[in-house]
Amino acid sequence: MKKATIPKEKRSLSQSNSNTSRNAQNTRLAKRMEHGSIDTFTIMRELNICRPGARICDLRNSGYKIITNRITMTDEWGRIHRGVAVYTLTAEPDAKVAA
Template structure:
């Protein structure tokens, strides 16, 4: 019989293996990474954290009250190809100052 998590149960970042693709586990890994490193881009979230749709997880974290800023820029993927409007996410006050 499979064990079920109780509603509202917190998922520990240390107990969320990369193969756990539940929304809770993905949000937990993403938030833990942002807290430790301050920022992450879409490519890193997919490659390092196994978060397939980082934008959706960021949306959910914002809905839970986390202040996360987004910067869209040009980045290269693992094969060296340029991609425009790739999101980099910043937690709280870690967002870079953009001149007005």
């Protein structure tokens, strides 16, 4: 059986994702969400977060405004998944929301 390897361009990211504490995961996720929407599979794979929904809940409880959309995705093995969450950051804590 062939062992999965991390692409070279993502290795530095994976090394910085070794801290699995709740605070470290929340920090990684909040920082990544500043750059655009992100789906559950990407959060798990790229940020080393096993329970994305729990971390989103933490961020919301900290004052982040995050919307959730559900989509259908095909994973890297060709399997179809319906209802995959895609999270979009709309405002950070204490940030004014545009009217």
